[in-house]
Structure formats: C-alpha cells, structure tokens
Amino acid sequence: MKIQSFNIANFKVDGGAMFGVVPKVLWNKAYPADENNLIPLSLRTLVVETGGRVILTDNGFGDKQSEKFFSHFHIFGGDGLISGLAKMGYKPEDITDVILTHLHYDHCGGGVKRNSSGEFELVFPNARYHVSKAQWESALNPNAREADSFLEENMIPMRDLGALNLIEKEGGIAPGVEIRFFNGHTRGQIVPIFSLPSGKKLVFAADLFPSTAHIHLAWNMSYDVEPLVTMQEKEAFLNEALQNGYILYYQHDYFTECSSLIQTPKGIRAGERMTLDEALAI
Numbered sequence: 651m652k653i654q655s656f657n658i659a660n661f662k663v664d665g666g667a668m669f670g671v672v673p674k675v676l677w678n679k680a681y682p683a684d685e686n687n688l689i690p691l692s693l694r695t696l697v698v699e700t701g702g703r704v705i706l707t708d709n710g711f712g713d714k715q716s717e718k719f720f721s722h723f724h725i726f727g728g729d730g731l732i733s734g735l736a737k738m739g740y741k742p743e744d745i746t747d748v749i750l751t752h753l754h755y756d757h758c759g760g761g762v763k764r765n766s767s768g769e770f771e772l773v774f775p776n777a778r779y780h781v782s783k784a785q786w787e788s789a790l791n792p793n794a795r796e797a798d799s800f801l802e803e804n805m806i807p808m809r810d811l812g813a814l815n816l817i818e819k820e821g822g823i824a825p826g827v828e829i830r831f832f833n834g835h836t837r838g839q840i841v842p843i844f845s846l847p848s849g850k851k852l853v854f855a856a857d858l859f860p861s862t863a864h865i866h867l868a869w870n871m872s873y874d875v876e877p878l879v880t881m882q883e884k885e886a887f888l889n890e891a892l893q894n895g896y897i898l899y900y901q902h903d904y905f906t907e908c909s910s911l912i913q914t915p916k917g918i919r920a921g922e923r924m925t926l927d928e929a930l931a932i
Contacts, residue, residue: 651826651847652699654738655926658710658760659728660904662688668860670872680863681905690904691861693728693756696854696926697738698844701825704740705747706774707842707854708901712759714803723756731760731773745774747824750781751856751901752839753789754799754873762807770807779808780823782831783816784838795875796836832858832887834880835873843896848932851896852908858884861903862920865911888918897929 665683666674668691674683683689698705710731711723729737735745750758761779765771772779789800808814817840823829826845831838835857844852858880863869865888867881874880891898892911898920899908908929912921 651844653844653846653852653926653930654697655694655899655907656697656734656738657728658693658695658731658734660690660692660726661711661756662690662724662726665689667872669863670870670874670877672869677863677869681861688724691902692900692904694899694901694907695731695734696844696899697735697740698827700827703746703824704744705749705824705827706735706745706777707749708751708757708856709748709760709773711756712761712763712773712804714759714762714764715755715801742774743776745777748774748777748779749823749829749840749842750779751841751854752785752836753781753805754796754836754857755801755804757856759801759804762804770803770811772807772811772813774813777813778815779813780815780817780829780840781808782838782840783818784831784833785836785840786814786816786838788837793875795873799873830887832880832883834858834876834878834883835871836875846930848930850929850932851894852929853891853896853898855898855900857902858887859898859900861900862906862909862923863903865918865920867917892918897932899926899929 665687669677693710696707763773792800820830828843830841842854870877870880906923907925909923910921
C-alpha cells in the first residue's frame with residue numbers, strides 16, 4: 651500500500667459554527683479565531699494505491715459554483731485538486747475509486763465539472779464514486795438543517811453518468827481499506843480506515859473529528875444533525891482507537907495533519923502531532 655497526502659485548499663468559517671455550544675473563551679485557546687471570528691480549515695485528501703487501484707478520499711469544493719458562493723468561504727492557499735494530484739504523480743484518469751465520506755459541498759464538489767458546452771462531466775472518468783446508501787438517500791431528501799449543504803449539481807451527475815456506487819454495509823472496500831458508518835454529523839457518513847504495512851491503522855477522520863480540538867466529546871459542530879449521537883459515536887470510537895493505537899488523519903485541521911491519542915485525566919486527547927510521512931514511518 652502506498653499512501654500520499656495533499657491539501658486541496660484552505661478556507662475559513664465562523665468559529666462558533668465549528669464548536670457549537672462550547673463558549674469561545676474555551677475553544678479559542680485550542681483553535682484561535684481572527685478578528686472576524688473566522689478560523690482557518692484545510693481540505694486535505696489522501697491518495698492510496700492498493701491492490702492495483704488508486705483511491706482518492708473526498709475531492710473538495712470543485713469550481714462549479716458562483717463567485718458569491720465562494721465568497722462565503724475565503725478560500726486561500728493549498729495545492730488545488732488536479733495540480734495536487736499531479737504533484738503526487740497522478741492524472742485524473744488514474745483514479746479508480748473516489749470514497750466520498752459524505753455529500754456536503756466541501757467534500758464532493760470536485761468530482762463533477764462543466765465542460766465547454768456547459769454540460770456535466772466526471773472529473774475522474776475511470777473512477778467509481780462510493781457513497782453510503784444512507785447518505786445518498788438523506789441527500790436526496792434533506793432535512794432543514796442540511797438542505798443548503800447538498801447541491802444537486804455535485805451529486806446527480808455521478809448517478810446519471812454511471813459512476814455512483816451505493817454502499818449498504820460496513821467492511822472492506824479494497825485491500826487494506828475498511829469503511830465505517832457514522833450518523834451524528836450526517837446520516838451515513840463514511841470514515842475510511844487504512845491498514846498500514848507497519849500494522850498500524852490510519853483513520854481518515856472526516857467530520858467525525860474535523861480537528862484535534864474536536865476529540866473532546868462535548869466539542870461538536872453546530873452542523874451536526876444529531877449532536878448527542880456524535881458524542882456517543884466519538885466516545886466509542888476513541889476508546890477503540892486508543893486501545894489499538896490508531897493514528898488519526900485530520901481532513902480539516904489547519905495546524906495538525908495527524909496525531910496519536912493519549913489518555914489524560916480529562917479524557918482521551920490528541921497525543922503526538924505529526925505529518926503523514928512521520929506517521930507512516932512509525
């Protein structure tokens with residue numbers, strides 16, 4: 651198995667939205683906001699070669715939306731999706747699988763583009779786009795909380811162009827790649843887990859743990875549709891991860907790419923913070 655990482659882009663959102671009911675005086679110490687209460691987030695992705703397949707995990711915002719849409723996210727820096735892949739040595743045609751953790755616009759928008767005629771095309775023409783069936787059904791019939799996060803132009807072309815693969819059960823999806831389902835942030839969110847050659851497991855934490863600060867059980871996003879379920883899911887998974895020495899890979903943490911976990915008097919927290927390359931070398 652070969653695993654590489656790059657950052658598609660950075661963006662900014664309201665810090666209060668990312669930490670829900672937690673007072674700013676607390677979360678701002680762990681994840682500082684600017685004078686406009688905005689915090690920086692990353693949009694990292696993994697490229698994984700295993701069993702003759704090349705797997706991409708999520709694909710960012712894409713570029714189909716209006717200037718007004720993007721003005722809300724203050725996008726800056728990063729490698730870009732296609733140029734980031736090129737730095738890793740891949741073309742879009744090389745990707746065989748895209749695992750979409752969920753269908754919120756910052757996770758799936760880069761998989762579909764418009765051509766010169768304005769028609770939709772797949773950015774990764776040889777790939778299967780994997781989504782949980784529960785998430786797909788939820789996205790097609792969204793609740794009021796999530797409706798603005800599910801954009802038809804990001805989703806429907808995957809189905810209409812024959813690339814969509816709906817997953818109903820947890821388990822292996824490729825050699826050394828396991829998927830789990832979580833329902834607190836959004837119904838049927840996929841969290842991929844990669845078995846490293848060292849015997850360690852690398853967890854693509856997605857929006858279960860968007861940053862190291864969110865390891866705290868009570869520190870959850872206001873975007874979560876079932877915050878109490880999020881807390882229960884986090885607690886159970888953290889206990890498993892700590893016991894088995896999992897390494898967490900943070901998609902959105904601007905400051906930290908990966909970390910181990912440690913037990914503290916206040917609960918499980920991020921341990922050693924490291925880059926992906928450092929994690930792979932353990």
